[in-house]
Amino acid sequence: MAATLLWPRFATETLGLHGTVLPSPSCSSDWPALGRVRPLATASIGKRLHHLVAAWQASVGWGKNFQVWLGGARWVYIADLTDGRYLTQRLNPPRAPKIMRWFGELITPRMVFLVGNEEHVKVRKIAHMALLTSATADTVTAAVGDLLLSGTPGSPSGSARSYQGKVLDAAIAAGDPLDLDAWAVDVTLGVMFRVLFSETPPREVVDGTRHAMSEWIDAMSLVTGMPTPAVMSFGARRRIRAAGDWLVDLFEAAVGRRRAAWANGSRPVPPPAGAPEPPEGLDMLDVMLRDRDGGGIYAGDERRLYADLAMYLLGGHDTTAHSLAFAIHALTSHPDVEARLLAEADAQLPPAPHTVTPRDLPNLPYLDAVWKETMRLFPIAALGTMRQLTGDTKLPSGAVLPAGTLITMPIITSHHNPEVFPRPAEFLPDRWLPAGLGDGSPPPPRAAWIPFQVGPRSCSGQLVAVTQFKAGLVSLLRAYRFKVAPPLPGGEGVWDASVMTLRPVNLRVIVQHRT
Numbered sequence: 001m002a003a004t005l006l007w008p009r010f011a012t013e014t015l016g017l018h019g020t021v022l023p024s025p026s027c028s029s030d031w032p033a034l035g036r037v038r039p040l041a042t043a044s045i046g047k048r049l050h051h052l053v054a055a056w057q058a059s060v061g062w063g064k065n066f067q068v069w070l071g072g073a074r075w076v077y078i079a080d081l082t083d084g085r086y087l088t089q090r091l092n093p094p095r096a097p098k099i100m101r102w103f104g105e106l107i108t109p110r111m112v113f114l115v116g117n118e119e120h121v122k123v124r125k126i127a128h129m130a131l132l133t134s135a136t137a138d139t140v141t142a143a144v145g146d147l148l149l150s151g152t153p154g155s156p157s158g159s160a161r162s163y164q165g166k167v168l169d170a171a172i173a174a175g176d177p178l179d180l181d182a183w184a185v186d187v188t189l190g191v192m193f194r195v196l197f198s199e200t201p202p203r204e205v206v207d208g209t210r211h212a213m214s215e216w217i218d219a220m221s222l223v224t225g226m227p228t229p230a231v232m233s234f235g236a237r238r239r240i241r242a243a244g245d246w247l248v249d250l251f252e253a254a255v256g257r258r259r260a261a262w263a264n265g266s267r268p269v270p271p272p273a274g275a276p277e278p279p280e281g282l283d284m285l286d287v288m289l290r291d292r293d294g295g296g297i298y299a300g301d302e303r304r305l306y307a308d309l310a311m312y313l314l315g316g317h318d319t320t321a322h323s324l325a326f327a328i329h330a331l332t333s334h335p336d337v338e339a340r341l342l343a344e345a346d347a348q349l350p351p352a353p354h355t356v357t358p359r360d361l362p363n364l365p366y367l368d369a370v371w372k373e374t375m376r377l378f379p380i381a382a383l384g385t386m387r388q389l390t391g392d393t394k395l396p397s398g399a400v401l402p403a404g405t406l407i408t409m410p411i412i413t414s415h416h417n418p419e420v421f422p423r424p425a426e427f428l429p430d431r432w433l434p435a436g437l438g439d440g441s442p443p444p445p446r447a448a449w450i451p452f453q454v455g456p457r458s459c460s461g462q463l464v465a466v467t468q469f470k471a472g473l474v475s476l477l478r479a480y481r482f483k484v485a486p487p488l489p490g491g492e493g494v495w496d497a498s499v500m501t502l503r504p505v506n507l508r509v510i511v512q513h514r515t
C-alpha cells in the first residue's frame with residue numbers, strides 16, 4: 001500500500017502488484033503520480049482534460065492501451081477497440097462508484113447511472129419503453145417542429161410561437177449576437193419535457209431546470225473534473241442538494257398532473273405492468289409510474305424515480321444541444337457542406353417550413369454524414385464514463401488487470417486517431433459517404449465511431465439524440481443563416497469540457513432569415 005502510494009511505478013513494475021504493466025505517457029518526473037499533478041491540475045482548471053488525454057494517447061501510440069498513476073491509483077485508458085468492445089459489451093463493469101458517486105448527490109445514489117448490473121437491466125428496460133419506440137421519434141420531431149417553426153409565416157402547425165422561437169426572432173430583429181449553445185439548450189430542454197412528460201414547459205420552468213442542471217454539473221466538475229476523487233466542499237454539496245430539491249418539486253408536480261389527467265380521462269391510463277404487448281406511445285412518466293404502481297423497481301422509492309428522471313433530463317438535453325451548436329459552428333466555416341445539405345433537403349423534403357418527420361430522415365444521407373462527422377470531431381462525452389473492474393480480468397490483447405482497476409475508454413482518442421480517420425482535426429462529412437474522401441480510401445470502420453459507447457450501459461437516448469439533431473439542424477438551416485460573431489472579451493475558442501460534456505463556449509452567432 002505504502003509502495004503504491006509513494007511510488008506506484010515501483011509497485012507495479014518491480015513488485016508486480018498490479019497485473020500487466022501498460023505503457024505510460026511520458027512524464028517529466030521520476031515520481032509519476034506527482035509529476036502529473038501540474039499538467040492535470042492545469043487541464044482540469046482549464047477544462048481541457050480531453051486534450052490532455054488525447055496528447056497522452058498520441059505519446060504512447062494511437063490505438064494502444066496505456067496507464068497513468070494518479071492519487072495512488074492506476075487509471076487504465078483502453079484505446080484498443082477489441083479490448084474496448086470486450087469490456088463494454090461482454091464484461092460490462094459498473095461505473096466506478098467513488099469517482100461517479102457525485103451523480104447520486106443530487107437526489108439519491110439509487111439511480112440508473114450507479115446501480116449494479118442486475119438492477120440496471122430492469123431500469124433500462126423500463127426507460128427504453130419510452131425512449132426507443134417509433135412513437136418516441138414522432139414525439140421528438142413534432143416537438144422540434146413546434147419549438148422552431150410554430151408561429152412562422154406558412155408554418156404547418158399554425159400555433160403560437162414558442163418562447164425559444166421568440167428569443168430567436170428578437171435576436172434577428174435587433175441584429176444582436178445569440179449565445180447559440182445556451183439557446184440550443186433551451187430548445188433541447190423543450191424537446192425533453194415532451195419526451196419525458198408530454199408537456200411544454202413555460203419559460204420559467206426551463207430557466208429553473210437549466211439552472212438546477214448547471215449547478216449540478218458545475219459542482220460535479222469541481223471534483224470529478226480532477227482525476228482523483230477529491231473532497232466536495234460543503235458549499236458545493238449544498239448547492240447540489242438545493243438543485244435536487246428544486247427538481248424533485250418539479251417532478252412531483254408533474255406526477256400530480258399526470259395522476260389527475262388519468263383520473264379525469266384526458267390521458268389514457270397505461271395498461272398495467274406485465275401486459276403481454278409492450279405499450280407504444282407512452283412517455284417516461286407513464287412507464288415509470290406504471291412500473292411503480294405495478295410493484296416494480298420504483299415501488300416505494302419516490303426519490304429513485306426522481307433521480308432517474310433527472311438523469312434522463314440531464315443526459316437528454318445538454319448533449320444534443322452541444323452537438324447542434326458544434327454542427328452549426330462547423331457549417332459556418334464550411335459553406336460547401338451547408339449548400340449541399342440544403343440542396344439535399346430541398347430535393348427530398350416538401351418546401352419549408354416543413355416539420356421533418358422520422359420518415360424523412362432515411363432520405364437524407366448527406367445529413368447523416370454531417371451528423372456522424374459532427375459527433376466524430378466533437379465527441380460530446382469525450383472521455384466516456386469511468387468503470388471499475390469487479391474481478392481479475394484478462395483482455396483480448398493479453399493484458400491482465402486486477403480487480404479494482406479503474407478503466408476509461410475515451411471516445412475522443414478513438415475519434416481522433418489519424419490512422420483510422422485521416423486528417424482527424426478537419427470537419428469532413430464526405431469521409432462517411434460510400435466513396436470516402438474521394439482519394440480511394442473507403443469510409444472509416446463503424447466500430448471506431450463510438451459517440452454513445454456500446455454495450456449494456458451505452459447511451460439510452462441514441463434515438464432521441466439523432467432524431468433531435470437531424471430534425472433540428474435541417475429545420476434551422478432551411479429557415480436561418482448563421483454567422484459567427486466575435487467572442488466576448490476574454491473568450492476564445494469553442495472547445496471546453498465540463499467533466500461530462502464537451503461544449504462550445506462563447507459561441508455567439510448573428511442569425512438572419514434565409515429568405
Ligand code: HEM
Pocket residue numbers: 088112113124131311312313315316317319320323379380381384385451452453454456457458459460461462464465
Ligand atoms: C449527442 C447526444 C448524446 C451523447 C453524445 C451521449 C453519450 C452518452 C455516453 C457516452 C454515455 C455513457 C456510456 C457508458 O458509460 O459507456 C451515455 C449514457 C447515457 N445517456 Fe447519453 N448521450 C447523448 C444523448 C442522450 C439523450 C438524448 C438521452 C436521453 C433521452 C441520454 C441518456 C443517457 C442515459 C440515461 C445514460 C446512462 C445509460 C445507462 O447507464 O444505462 N443521452 N450517453
